[in-house]
Amino acid sequence: MIPVAFDYQRPQTLDEAVALLATRGEDATVLAGGHSLLPVMKLRMAAPELVIDIGRLAELRHLRVEGDEIAIGAATRYRDLVTSTVLAAECALLPAVAATVGDPQVRHRGTLGGAIAHGDPAGDMPAAILALDGTVVLQGPNGRRSVPVAEFYTGLFSTVREPDELVVEIRVPRTGATGWAYEKFTRRSNDWAIVAVAVATMPSGAVNVAMVNMAGTPIRATATEAALAEGKSIVDAAALAAEGTNPPADTHGTPEYRRHLAQVLTRRALQTAIA
Amino acid sequence: MKVEINVNGTATTADVEPRTLLVHYLRDNLGLKATNIGCDTTSCGACTVLLDGESVKSCTVLAAQADGLSVTTMEGLSDDGTLSHPVTAAFRQEHGLQCGFCTPGMVMAAVSLIEENPDLTEADVRSGLEGNLCRCTGYHNIVRAVLVAAGKDPDA
Numbered sequence: 001m002i003p004v005a006f007d008y009q010r011p012q013t014l015d016e017a018v019a020l021l022a023t024r025g026e027d028a029t030v031l032a033g034g035h036s037l038l039p040v041m042k043l044r045m046a047a048p049e050l051v052i053d054i055g056r057l058a059e060l061r062h063l064r065v066e067g068d069e070i071a072i073g074a075a076t077r078y079r080d081l082v083t084s085t086v087l088a089a090e091c092a093l094l095p096a097v098a099a100t101v102g103d104p105q106v107r108h109r110g111t112l113g114g115a116i117a118h119g120d121p122a123g124d125m126p127a128a129i130l131a132l133d134g135t136v137v138l139q140g141p142n143g144r145r146s147v148p149v150a151e152f153y154t155g156l157f158s159t160v161r162e163p164d165e166l167v168v169e170i171r172v173p174r175t176g177a178t179g180w181a182y183e184k185f186t187r188r189s190n191d192w193a194i195v196a197v198a199v200a201t202m203p204s205g206a207v208n209v210a211m212v213n214m215a216g217t218p219i220r221a222t223a224t225e226a227a228l229a230e231g232k233s234i235v236d237a238a239a240l241a242a243e244g245t246n247p248p249a250d251t252h253g254t255p256e257y258r259r260h261l262a263q264v265l266t267r268r269a270l271q272t273a274i275a
Numbered sequence: 276m277k278v279e280i281n282v283n284g285t286a287t288t289a290d291v292e293p294r295t296l297l298v299h300y301l302r303d304n305l306g307l308k309a310t311n312i313g314c315d316t317t318s319c320g321a322c323t324v325l326l327d328g329e330s331v332k333s334c335t336v337l338a339a340q341a342d343g344l345s346v347t348t349m350e351g352l353s354d355d356g357t358l359s360h361p362v363t364a365a366f367r368q369e370h371g372l373q374c375g376f377c378t379p380g381m382v383m384a385a386v387s388l389i390e391e392n393p394d395l396t397e398a399d400v401r402s403g404l405e406g407n408l409c410r411c412t413g414y415h416n417i418v419r420a421v422l423v424a425a426g427k428d429p430d431a
């Protein structure tokens with residue numbers, strides 16, 4: 001399968017990329033790792049006139065501690081997350097989640113920014129960043145703005161990002177090496193999650209629970225979180241994980257099956273993270 | 276557009292359409308046919324090559340994305356076309372193939388895996404090859420071959 005013909009540009013700096021996107025935003029598409037975009041272009045479900053390749057911008061591949069937070073450049077690849085000694089000590093949930101994405105070949109190419117911008121409801125990273133109360137930093141012609149990931153997704157594959165904005169950075173708090181878990185339920189090892197649950201213990205002591213594929217966007221298990229805050233047991237709190245959710249139906253499972261999975265995976269994740 | 280890619284240690288260049296996939300550049304522009312196209316949907320791993328030393332599925336990489344970088348295909352593992360590379364030698368010794376269609380991708384995925392983790396266990400090999408499908412072998416001898424290539428005892 002061959003994509004529809006397009007023009008290709010690989011700006012050498014972030015400023016160049018932002019300027020190019022500002023003039024061509026409507027008919028241009030950003031290419032990072034290409035592991036969501038190229039399959040879609042090969043199926044001709046997307047046919048951009050211009051592809052702007054930001055995958056090799058060194059300015060977008062940083063990963064460093066900044067005060068209470070960790071700043072991760074959008075073009076940081078899954079493999080960088082998995083092998084990061086900074087993350088192993090400062091936010092060990094992220095490398096563990098990244099290690100479950102696809103297969104080694106996918107992890108060599110796919111980027112954190114691409115996963116966040118793409119907003120697949122079955123994607124692992126959006127829910128992980130949501131569990132961490134992370135922030136998405138966007139840059140457009142008028143400068144930068146930060147959006148809490150909880151406000152970033154508006155629906156299936158839709159975000160508040162404007163066509164002339166780039167995702168440039170993801171910021172997460174320093175949650176440390178412990179107090180987290182990721183339970184991902186798949187049919188085969190390199191599949192997307194049917195349902196997955198991320199648990200993170202925040203610096204405040206709050207326990208956050210986020211779920212993959214329980215809605216059109218990643219969502220928090222708010223009833224479970226409230227029950228934990230009230231001191232309820234893990235088993236009782238996990239039983240509330242699917243409360244108020246309306247998960248999708250597909251060949252992998254009915255909504256009822258997903259609600260059941262959400263409860264079981266939440267219980268397992270909490271038992272690993274905080275028991 | 277003009278791309279310049281170092282393939283198997285040799286500088287190559289061609290004028291290609293931006294939509295040219297790396298696997299087509301390798302097979303059609305350069306005539307390097309070891310790299311197979313199986314699924315064409317990033318699922319089977321038959322098209323796996325090394326891009327700057329890391330395994331990638333070349334059906335899902337543009338030649339343009341490899342411009343200025345280096346690529347290794349199975350042809351590049353030995354200078355003389357023999358099975359002298361430890362991974363190819365181990366695939367032969369352990370009968371890690373039947374029809375051979377998945378083999379170049381398996382071999383390149385294994386080279387990358389061993390490079391990243393020289394201390395592989397059987398479980399590491401099985402999960403590390405999760406992106407490569409084989410319809411023939413049932414994987415058992417492939418896993419043995421990768422362990423042998425990594426200097427491990429497959430019967431341990």
Ligand SMILES: Cc1cc2nc3c(=O)[nH]c(=O)nc-3n(C[C@H](O)[C@H](O)[C@H](O)COP(=O)(O)OP(=O)(O)OC[C@H]3O[C@@H](n4cnc5c(N)ncnc54)[C@H](O)[C@@H]3O)c2cc1C
Nearest residue numbers: 030032033034035036037102110111114115117123124167
């Ligand atoms: C075989 C296979 C298995 C996979 N399995 C999983 C899995 O288990 N879990 C999972 O979560 N994902 C999985 N993925 C998807 C993978 O994680 C993608 O790499 C990721 O979702 C997108 O990242 P990318 O860098 O490849 O983005 P691209 O494909 O380059 O881009 C994706 C979209 O985001 C936009 N975009 C990218 N970067 C930016 C940016 N910085 N600013 C603005 N817009 C941007 C692009 O325009 C495009 O619309 C799988 C993919 C494959 C091929």
Ligand code: FES
Nearest residue numbers: 313314315320334
């Ligand atoms: S042909 Fe590339 S993964 Fe199957």
Ligand code: FES
Nearest residue numbers: 373375409410411
């Ligand atoms: S040997 Fe036939 S597909 Fe693997």
